[in-house]
Amino acid sequence: MKFLSAALSRRANIKLLIFDCDGIIFDSNHLKTEAYRQTIRSMKVSEAGVEKFANYHLSDVSVSRFVKFKTFFTDMYHIDGASVDTLVEEALATFSSQCLALYSQLTPVEEALSLAKRAPISCVISGGAQTELAHVFKEHNIHLHFYKILGSPTTKEVHLQELFNETGIAPDETLFIGDGFTDFKTARKLGTHFCFLKQMSDWKNYETEMEGATNVTRCEHWADVLKRIDFDEVQL
Numbered sequence: 238m239k240f241l242s243a244a245l246s247r248r249a250n251i252k253l254l255i256f257d258c259d260g261i262i263f264d265s266n267h268l269k270t271e272a273y274r275q276t277i278r279s280m281k282v283s284e285a286g287v288e289k290f291a292n293y294h295l296s297d298v299s300v301s302r303f304v305k306f307k308t309f310f311t312d313m314y315h316i317d318g319a320s321v322d323t324l325v326e327e328a329l330a331t332f333s334s335q336c337l338a339l340y341s342q343l344t345p346v347e348e349a350l351s352l353a354k355r356a357p358i359s360c361v362i363s364g365g366a367q368t369e370l371a372h373v374f375k376e377h378n379i380h381l382h383f384y385k386i387l388g389s390p391t392t393k394e395v396h397l398q399e400l401f402n403e404t405g406i407a408p409d410e411t412l413f414i415g416d417g418f419t420d421f422k423t424a425r426k427l428g429t430h431f432c433f434l435k436q437m438s439d440w441k442n443y444e445t446e447m448e449g450a451t452n453v454t455r456c457e458h459w460a461d462v463l464k465r466i467d468f469d470e471v472q473l
Contacts, residue, residue, distance in 0.1 A: 238250075238251045238252070238254070238355075238356055238357055238466060238467070238468055239251065239466070239467040239468075240412050240430060240432075240454075240465055240466055241454075241465040241466075241467075242430055242454055242465075243453075243454040243455065243465075244430075244450070244451050244452055244453055244454055248467070249409065249410075249412070249430055250410060251356070251357070251410060251411065251412045251430070251466075252357045252358065252404075252406045252410040252411070253357070253358050253360070253400065253404060253406045253410060253411040253412070254352070254353070254356040254357070254358065254359045254360070254411075254412050254414070255360055255361075255362050255397065255400075255411060255412065255413040255414065255415075255429070256349060256353065256359065256360070256361050256362070256383075256414050256415075257299065257361075257362065257363055257364075257413075257414065257415040257416060257417065257420050258361055258363035258364075258365055258370065258388075259298070259299075259363065259364075259365065259416075260298070260415075260416035260417070260434070260436075260437040260438050260439070261346070261349060261414055261415060261416055261434060261437070262345055262346055262349045262350075262361070262379075263340065263343050263345060263346065264343065264346065264437045265339060265340065265343055266298060266416075266437055266438070266439045267439065268339050268343075269298075269336065269339065270291060270294060270295065270298075270439070272332060272335040272336060272339060273290065273291060273294050273305075273332065274287050274290075274291050275335060276328055276331045276332040276335065277290045277291075277309075277328070279331055280316075280324065280327060280328060280331075281316070282314060282316070286314045289309075289313060289314065290305075290309050290313070290314070293305065293308070293309060293313065295439060295441065297417060297418040297419055297440075298364075298416075298417045298418075298439055298440060299364050299393075299415065299416075299417025299418060299419035299420050299440075300364060300419055301364040301365075301366075301388075301389035301390060301392070302328075302329065302332055302364070302365075302366065302389065303325075303329070303366075303389050303390045304389075306324070306325045306328045306329060306332075307321070307325050310324045310325060310328075329366075333366060333369055336365070336369060337369060337372065337373070340373040340376070340377075341373075341376060344377075345377055345379055346459060348459035348460070348462070348463060349414075349459065350379060350382055351463075352462070352463065352466065353382040353383060354382050355468055358384050358404065358406070359382060359383050359384060360383055360384050360385045360386070360387065360400060361374070361383050361385070361386040361387060361388075362387045362388075362393050362396045362397060362413075362423075363386075363387070363388045363389075363393075364388065364389055364393070364417075364419065365388045365389065366388055366389050366390075367386070367387060367388035367389060367390075367391070368388075369388070370386050370387075370388045371386060374386050385400070393419060393420070393423040394423050394426060394427065397411075397413075397423060397427055397429070398427065401427075408427050408428035408429045409428065409429070409430070411429040411430065412429065412430045412431075412432060413429050413430065413431050413432070414432045414434055414462065415431065415432075415433065415434070416433065416434050416435070416436075416437060416438035416440060417438070417440050418440055418442075418443075418446055420433075421433065421443075421446070421447055421450070421453070424452060425450060425452055428452070429452065430452055430454070431450075431452050431453050431454070432453075432454045432455075432456055432462055432465075433447065433453055433454070433455045433456065434456050434458075434459065434462060435455065435456065435457050435458075436456075436457060436458045436459060
């Protein structure tokens with residue numbers, strides 16, 4: 238599979254394709270933001286606290302919920318007499334329940350599935366909970382399109398490095414398609430090609446935070462991503 242990299246102005250040979258989940262395979266970002274609000278609100282947090290958490294979430298949507306809830310209740314909002322661990326566990330359970338209901342109502346993006354089916358190796362690396370992702374992908378009968386479906390609490394960086402070790406595929410033979418800051422940071426740190434898909438993203442500061450990066454190709458829509466990809470005849 239060849240990918241035309243805007244940053245390098247040449248076609249890169251891609252053997253491993255990485256997909257983020259929210260904003261890439263499902264148009265779920267705005268709904269998950271509201272699910273976060275409802276979760277925090279249900280825990281007797283003030284409306285100011287609810288919006289504080291929402292703004293923290295939107296500052297980097299691709300950070301896992303495990304980190305977000307822990308940071309919020311440890312450093313940003315304290316409920317008297319409640320242990321942080323108890324609050325985090327309650328928030329995780331409530332949020333997971335809301336997310337499962339949310340995903341059941343969504344339809345996977347056909348362009349993402351089409352690409353996953355045709356790529357040499359396709360994997361999902363998401364900030365979503367891994368057990369939840371496994372359920373969602375099976376519920377929509379799309380799990381067989383992916384070599385692995387990986388999520389939190391393990392970080393994206395660890396997952397990606399383990400894939401390199403397992404497959405023997407090099408970072409410059411890998412394309413990460415994502416819509417968030419953590420996706421970009423992971424790709425940059427590990428040296429992969431990164432395709433930023435703006436279509437469903439709610440990453441507000443992407444222009445300034447990706448400024449000067451040499452591994453980034455920016456695409457407005459899924460159609461723009463697909464235009465940059467060619468498949469060898471043997472893979473058709």
